[in-house]
Every structure is written in C-alpha cells, then in structure tokens.
Amino acid sequence: MYVPRNLKGGWTDEARQQMQERVIETIAQYAPGIRDQIVHSEFLTPADLEREYRVTGGHWHHTEFAMDQMLMMRPTYEAAQYSTPIPGLFLCAAGCHPGGDITGAAGHNAAQEILR
Amino acid sequence: MNKYDAIVIGAGHNGLTNAAYLAKAGLDVVLLEKNDFIGGASCTQESHKGWKYSSYSYVCSMMRQAIHRDLDLARHGLLIVPYLGTVNFGDGDERLFGYHNEEAAHLELKRHSPHDADAMHRFQADLTRYAQFIRKTLMRTPPDPTSFRPRDIMELLFMGKQLWNLGEKEIYEYVRFFTMSAADFLDGYFESDLLKAAMASAGIIGTALGVKSPGSSYILLHHVMGDVDGSIGAWGLPRGGMGAISESIAGALQEHGGELRMNASVQKVLVENRKAIGVVLENGDELRAPVVVSNLDPVQTFMRLMDKNDLPDGIYRKVANYKTRGSSGKVNIALSAMPKFTGVPDNRYICQGGQGFSGSLETMERAYDCWKRGRWSDDPFVESVIPSAWDPTVAPPGKHWMSNFVQYCPPELDTGTWTSDDRDQFGQAVIDKIARYSPGFKDLIEHVDVRTPYDMQEEIGLTEGNIFQGELTIDQLLFNRPFPGYAQYRMPVKNMYMCGSATHPGGGVSAVCGANAAREILMDLRKPNSVPEDDFYDE
Numbered sequence: 031m032y033v034p035r036n037l038k039g040g041w042t043d044e045a046r047q048q049m050q051e052r053v054i055e056t057i058a059q060y061a062p063g064i065r066d067q068i069v070h071s072e073f074l075t076p077a078d079l080e081r082e083y084r085v086t087g088g089h090w091h092h093t094e095f096a097m098d099q100m101l102m103m104r105p106t107y108e109a110a111q112y113s114t115p116i117p118g119l120f121l122c123a124a125g126c127h128p129g130g131d132i133t134g135a136a137g138h139n140a141a142q143e144i145l146r
Numbered sequence: 147m148n149k150y151d152a153i154v155i156g157a158g159h160n161g162l163t164n165a166a167y168l169a170k171a172g173l174d175v176v177l178l179e180k181n182d183f184i185g186g187a188s189c190t191q192e193s194h195k196g197w198k199y200s201s202y203s204y205v206c207s208m209m210r211q212a213i214h215r216d217l218d219l220a221r222h223g224l225l226i227v228p229y230l231g232t233v234n235f236g237d238g239d240e241r242l243f244g245y246h247n248e249e250a251a252h253l254e255l256k257r258h259s260p261h262d263a264d265a266m267h268r269f270q271a272d273l274t275r276y277a278q279f280i281r282k283t284l285m286r287t288p289p290d291p292t293s294f295r296p297r298d299i300m301e302l303l304f305m306g307k308q309l310w311n312l313g314e315k316e317i318y319e320y321v322r323f324f325t326m327s328a329a330d331f332l333d334g335y336f337e338s339d340l341l342k343a344a345m346a347s348a349g350i351i352g353t354a355l356g357v358k359s360p361g362s363s364y365i366l367l368h369h370v371m372g373d374v375d376g377s378i379g380a381w382g383l384p385r386g387g388m389g390a391i392s393e394s395i396a397g398a399l400q401e402h403g404g405e406l407r408m409n410a411s412v413q414k415v416l417v418e419n420r421k422a423i424g425v426v427l428e429n430g431d432e433l434r435a436p437v438v439v440s441n442l443d444p445v446q447t448f449m450r451l452m453d454k455n456d457l458p459d460g461i462y463r464k465v466a467n468y469k470t471r472g473s474s475g476k477v478n479i480a481l482s483a484m485p486k487f488t489g490v491p492d493n494r495y496i497c498q499g500g501q502g503f504s505g506s507l508e509t510m511e512r513a514y515d516c517w518k519r520g521r522w523s524d525d526p527f528v529e530s531v532i533p534s535a536w537d538p539t540v541a542p543p544g545k546h547w548m549s550n551f552v553q554y555c556p557p558e559l560d561t562g563t564w565t566s567d568d569r570d571q572f573g574q575a576v577i578d579k580i581a582r583y584s585p586g587f588k589d590l591i592e593h594v595d596v597r598t599p600y601d602m603q604e605e606i607g608l609t610e611g612n613i614f615q616g617e618l619t620i621d622q623l624l625f626n627r628p629f630p631g632y633a634q635y636r637m638p639v640k641n642m643y644m645c646g647s648a649t650h651p652g653g654g655v656s657a658v659c660g661a662n663a664a665r666e667i668l669m670d671l672r673k674p675n676s677v678p679e680d681d682f683y684d685e
Binding site (some may be wrong): 096097098099102103107 | 315318321322325326330360372
C-alpha cells in the first residue's frame with residue numbers, strides 16, 4: 031500500500047529494487063523461508079500501470095473513492111449515469127458507479143443505459 | 147438566597163450570551179465561572195506587565211451582527227476593527243500579499259499567476275454562495291431528520307428549499323464541497339502553491355485534519371462565513387483583546403439583572419427523578435433552579451459533572467466516541483518594537499495586518515504528520531497578527547504584542563504529558579520559524595507565553611484542548627452535533643441544556659450556540675422569545 035505515482039527522483043531501477051526488497055523483507059518477517067522460495071518476482075508501480083493499462087495516475091479504481099466522486103457524482107456529475115455530455119458517447123468502466131474491483135457492475139449498468 | 151430561575155455553568159462567551167438572553171426574558175439567572183476571569187477562551191490576560199494578551203482566541207468574524215446589535219454590545223464597549231491586509235510567507239523567498247482593495251489584490255495575484263488572479267473571482271463567488279446557504283442555518287435549531295414533529299418537518303423543508311434554490315449544478319457542487327479536502331477543493335481553482343497554502347490554512351485551523359483530509363474544505367467555509375460590519379469573510383480584532391467581547395456581553399447580562407459569580411466551580415449537577423434541579427459548588431454551596439444550562443463540552447458535562455446513574459444508557463458511549471482531539475497551540479510574544487520582515491515592502495496595509503507562515507501545502511501536511519505522532523513540527527504552520535499595530539491598549543507605547551496561532555500542537559506528546567522544557571522547545575520552534583523571515587526578531591522578544599492544548603484543558607476546561615469543543619467534521623455537524631438525537635440543545639436529562647460550541651453551529655466565537663439554546667429554553671418555559679432572528683443579506 032501507498033506507492034506514489036510520482037516518486038521523488040523518479041522510479042529508477044535502484045528505487046524499484048529498494049521498494050521490492052522492502053516488500054519481501056516485510057513478508058519475510060512473517061514467512062521466514064520465503065526468500066528461498068522465490069522463483070520470479072515482478073514489481074508494478076502506479077507508473078507502470080498507467081503505461082501498460084492507460085489508467086491515469088496508475089489508479090486502479092480509475093478515480094478515487096472519495097465522497098465527492100461517488101454515486102451520482104462518479105466520475106463527475108456531468109458524466110454520471112454512464113452518459114457523457116457528448117450524445118452517443120458512454121462510459122462503462124471503474125470510473126463510473128459503483129467503481130472498480132472487478133464487479134462487472136459498471137459495464138452491466140452502462141449496457142442497460144445504452145439499450146434504454 | 148440560592149434559588150434561581152436558571153443556572154448557567156461556565157462564563158465563556160456562549161454561557162454569557164445564554165445567560166444574557168435568559169435574563170433579558172425576565173428570568174432570575176446566575177452564571178457560574180470557575181476562574182477569576184470571564185470569557186473562557188475569549189479572554190484578555192495580563193500575563194506580562196503592561197501587555198494584554200488574548201491568550202487563546204485572538205480574532206473575531208463569526209460573532210453574529212444580530213446579537214451584537216440586539217445586546218447593544220457597542221454600548222457595552224465592543225469595537226471590532228477589521229484586518230488591514232495580510233502577508234503570506236512561502237517556503238523560500240516567495241511572498242503573497244492580501245489587500246482589501248480589489249484591484250490591488252488582483253494585481254498582486256497576477257504577479258504570481260494570471261490564471262489564479264482570474265480564478266479568484268470564481269472562487270470567491272462560489273464560496274460566498276456556499277456560505278450564504280450555511281449562514282441561514284446558523285441561528286436556527288437544527289431539525290431532527292427522524293422526527294415527524296411539525297417543527298422538525300418545517301425546518302427540514304426550509305433547509306431543502308434553500309438547497310433547491312441553489313439549482314441542480316450547485317447542489318452537486320455543494321455536496322462535493324462538503325466532503326472534499328481543502329487541497330482538492332483549491333486545486334480545482336488555483337495553480338500557485340503559496341496561494342493554495344494561504345487559503346487552505348482556514349481549512350485546518352483548530353482541527354485534527356490535514357489540508358489533504360476529506361472534510362477540511364467545510365472547515366474552510368466555516369471560517370469565511372462570518373463578517374465584520376456586514377463585510378462577509380472579513381476578520382477583525384476587538385479593541386482591548388478578545389476579553390472585550392466577553393466583557394461587553396457580561397455588561398449586557400448585568401444590565402438585564404443577571405448575576406455573575408466568579409471562582410464558583412461546579413462540582414456536580416443535582417438530578418432527581420431524571421430532572422436537573424440544581425448544582426453543588428466545590429465549596430459545598432448548593433444552588434437550585436428549574437433550568438440548568440451547561441456551557442462545557444459534553445465530555446466535561448457528562449463525565450465530570452454528572453453521575454453515570456443519572457443518565458440514560460448509551461450516552462456514555464456517545465460521549466466517549468465524541469471527537470475532541472486538540473491540535474492547536476498558541477504562542478504570545480511581547481516585542482520591544484515592530485518586527486521587520488524580509489521581502490515585505492514598508493506598506494502599512496500589509497505590515498499591520500496578519501502574517502501567515504504557511505509555506506506550502508506540503509509543509510502543512512508534514513506538520514500534520516508530526517501531530518499524528520505526538521510531536522510538533524520544526525516547520526510549523528503559524529498564523530500571526532500584531533494587534534498592537536492598531537490597538538494601543540494591548541501593549542505599552544511603542545511596544546508590540548504578537549499573537550501566534552500554531553497548527554499543529556498535540557494535546558499529549560509521544561514522551562507523555564507536556565513538561566516546561568517541552569513548552570520552551572515548542573515556543574522556540576515557533577520563534578525560529580518567524581525569525582527565518584525576520585532576522586532581527588529574536589532581539590525584540592521581551593516575554594513569551596506558550597499555551598498548549600493541555601493548558602487549554604487545564605485552565606479553560608476544553609477537553610484535550612479542542613478549540614471548537616469538539617471537531618467540526620461532517621459526522622459532528624448540524625443535527626449530529628454533538629450527537630444524533632441531542633442536537634436541539636436539550637440534554638438527556640430533563641430541565642438541562644447545552645449551550646457551548648459543542649452544539650450547532652460550533653465554535654468560532656459566534657455567540658450563536660448560547661443564543662439558540664436560550665431560545666429553546668424560553669420555548670420550553672413558554673416565555674416570549676428574547677433572541678433575535680439572523681440577518682439575511684441576500685434577500
């Protein structure tokens with residue numbers, strides 16, 4: 031938890047290595063033998079998520095779960111309820127109500143809106 | 147002669163206001179104060195010979211004009227002089243000056259960012275509209291949203307109508323605004339970090355939230371909905387210090403025949419058959435009255451003054467969960483001359499106004515991080531003002547008094563209770579910060595008076611030193627202040643009332659809590675109302 035998108039000094043190989051090491055160290059405190067069992071590891075920063083999946087800011091809910099961005103205000107009140115100010119353009123992803131976490135609900139609700 | 151019509155506990159400005167309105171309605175009132183001075187946090191103390199410090203609260207804006215006028219406080223000696231200007235110090239050499247003159251203010255902002263200079267008009271218009279909505283709810287008792295009594299339904303309709311009048315887009319903006327952080331809210335308007343830091347300061351004052359914590363934008367609004375002589379959002383200084391507010395209300399109280407008893411600490415509230423019947427003082431005296439009003443916060447009232455057995459089940463848990471985290475400190479400094487600040491032109495409008503040592507949003511957030519760990523920051527956010535620049539009564543001729551409000555300051559340190567060493571170091575951190583922008587500052591110091599949240603609890607009875615008698619977070623506002631079901635100034639025991647800042651609309655020296663409680667008490671007694679209605683400027 032709490033990995034910044036814009037790391038001071040940038041996500042250099044050294045910084046990645048350091049962060050990854052720290053994560054393994056934390057887990058190793060509770061699972062002492064884990065180091066020997068590692069076959070492969072991958073460390074994705076929010077910057078990587080943004081580059082690979084085009085999620086702005088590397089935010090995996092597309093936009094924060096803050097009260098001001100929920101329900102009929104998600105992602106913003108002008109573009110809530112899956113329709114946007116541009117007729118024919120719809121949103122169907124985690125940036126819509128009810129947000130991310132692989133529920134399928136946003137896509138389902140958007141399809142319903144489109145068919146209506 | 148220890149029988150009265152009403153007993154009010156605590157002569158803070160709300161207790162004074164409450165007692166004054168009860169007395170004005172013809173009740174025989176006694177107001178009990180444990181200290182040998184009145185005002186609670188709105189007091190003036192001569193802690194150093196010749197200097198009169200507003201030891202705690204130091205500026206005034208939220209005092210309602212309707213009360214000011216109705217109690218004729220001007221005749222009782224109250225004069226509020228508006229701030230001239232302000233200067234905000236950035237982390238480096240950057241300075242941002244605030245002017246009352248609109249053109250000067252615009253030009254100054256343009257110097258930092260032409261975009262922000264234009265955005266400021268939009269920002270102020272929006273904020274004023276939001277403030278207008280909340281201002282209308284101030285001098286009204288919050289409705290109970292779960293009740294079907296006609297009065298509650300009417301009040302809910304009134305609030306609904308005000309909200310509806312804002313229009314659809316505004317309603318959305320308003321709901322968003324209520325829950326956002328001050329930093330997010332300001333990011334929507336401005337790009338200059340110093341400007342954002344300067345504006346965000348109002349969002350964290352007295353609150354255990356950071357500029358990036360949700361809910362801090364409401365606190366920002368709470369601090370701009372006041373006015374000085376009808377100039378909305380303006381702040382001013384009472385001549386003679388904050389004690390002048392309390393003294394003037396005490397004048398009104400006495401004029402209406404109320405009695406003020408000093409050094410009268412209440413030990414216990416007497417309850418018989420779930421009805422309050424009076425109080426016992428620490429010296430053993432017993433006072434009786436069919437109405438008992440507490441101006442103390444809920445923790446002091448329920449846990450200290452009342453017996454657990456006299457209270458209904460569940461109240462204790464509500465009190466224990468009530469958030470009173472203290473977060474502010476105060477450093478009062480006596481100076482032998484007016485300090486000079488680097489990068490500030492010799493212009494009396496800005497030199498004689500307030501100084502904000504805000505730095506940047508990041509500096510402020512980092513100061514909050516220190517507070518969470520039970521420390522103060524070595525780079526604290528300090529809001530200062532030198533009242534003696536335009537009030538000759540608070541310092542000897544030619545000398546000055548500087549009031550420094552510090553955010554954040556923990557009620558208890560990670561090392562335990564505050565010691566006098568800790569206090570000195572905390573004061574030094576503040577002095578060092580100021581001296582960074584005023585090289586000769588340390589040579590001017592004649593006396594330093596440090597007040598931590600711990601002192602606020604010990605001297606003026608604010609639990610954990612919370613300056614609002616409980617945080618102004620959305621879960622503790624309106625019909626939830628202080629707890630759901632008890633937001634209409636009546637306590638769970640009959641004949642007993644609350645009138646402090648822990649009730650709607652909260653702290654800030656507005657005198658509204660005391661006035662609203664008086665209106666409810668008079669209603670229960672079936673007496674004519676002596677409390678005025680608020681002024682609405684936009685209608």
